[in-house]
Amino acid sequence: MLSSTLLCFLLFLPLSEEPDELTVKPEQDVTLGCRALSDGPVTLLEWNRRDLKDEGYVFFYRNQRAYEKYQHPRYRGRVELRDPEMMHGDVSVVLKNVSINDTGTYDCRVIITGGNESRKLINLTVTDSDPTSGQEVEHPRLVVGVSVAVGLVIVIVLLSSVLCFIIYKRRNSPTNNPSYKAPADEST
Incomplete structure (x- = not known):
């Protein structure tokens, strides 16, 4: 990262x-x-x-x-x-x-x-x-525009990666696992 x-x-x-x-x-x-x-x-x-x-x-x-x-x-x-x-x-x-x-x-x-x-x-x-x-010559503007576009793509990829990681962690948390059993309530 x-x-x-x-x-x-x-x-x-x-x-x-x-x-x-x-x-x-x-x-x-x-x-x-x-x-x-x-x-x-x-x-x-x-x-x-x-x-x-x-x-x-x-x-x-x-x-x-x-x-x-x-x-x-x-x-x-x-x-x-x-x-x-x-x-x-x-x-x-x-x-x-x-x-x-x-x-x-x-x-x-x-x-x-x-x-x-x-x-x-x-x-x-x-x-x-x-x-x-x-x-x-207009090509310096093109270079800046391409740099900004590449930067935006990188930011989008990074945000997507973070979002995918969060979704993965939530889906694989112990509470979403079918074999998971909640601890017994000791107050009863």
């Missing part, structure tokens, strides 16, 4: 930070999704591409404005915030007119007032083969 409880607990631990996988066709616009941990004002937002990090940003925002001068030349004029107001911590960017050269791992780093920092990785693949739509 302890191992089942431990397994149930482990299912609800945060999943390791694996990059989202996103595949699109050339010439599409693609949203690279990212959110701040909370809904405070954004102090700093950096979108990098791992292999181009030292050559400039994909997108850079500080002091309540974006700075194109810090962008890698390949991304100037092609990247914008999906929501310029960054409501509800949405710091996603739209990359316009993607090409094969945009394939890579993108790193979102956002810091809000108070110093809370969050990060997100996205592996973007631009290919002519049959890709998924050019929208945000």
Whole structure:
């Protein structure tokens, strides 16, 4: 029973930070999704591409404005915030007119007032083969949903096991045994 409880607990631990996988066709616009941990004002937002990090940003925002001068030349004029107001911590960017050269791992780093920092990785693949739509990857939600469903199944199995044990004990108690004879009443 302890191992089942431990397994149930482990299912609800945060999943390791694996990059989202996103595949699109050339010439599409693609949203690279990212959110701040909370809904405070954004102090700093950096979108990098791992292999181009030292050559400039994909997108850079500080002091309540974006700075194109810090962008890698390949991304100037092609990247914008999906929501310029960054409501509800949405710091996603739209990359316009993607090409094969945009394939890579993108790193979102956002810091809000108070110093809370969050990060997100996205592996973007631009290919002519049959890709998924050019929208945000939804598979992390699927992973969480499956984890919750598995957790519920485990809880149901555990509760069923306990119920079956209780029924078994009651049916096999001495008072339900036909050969059982109650002790004589000594008060008479």
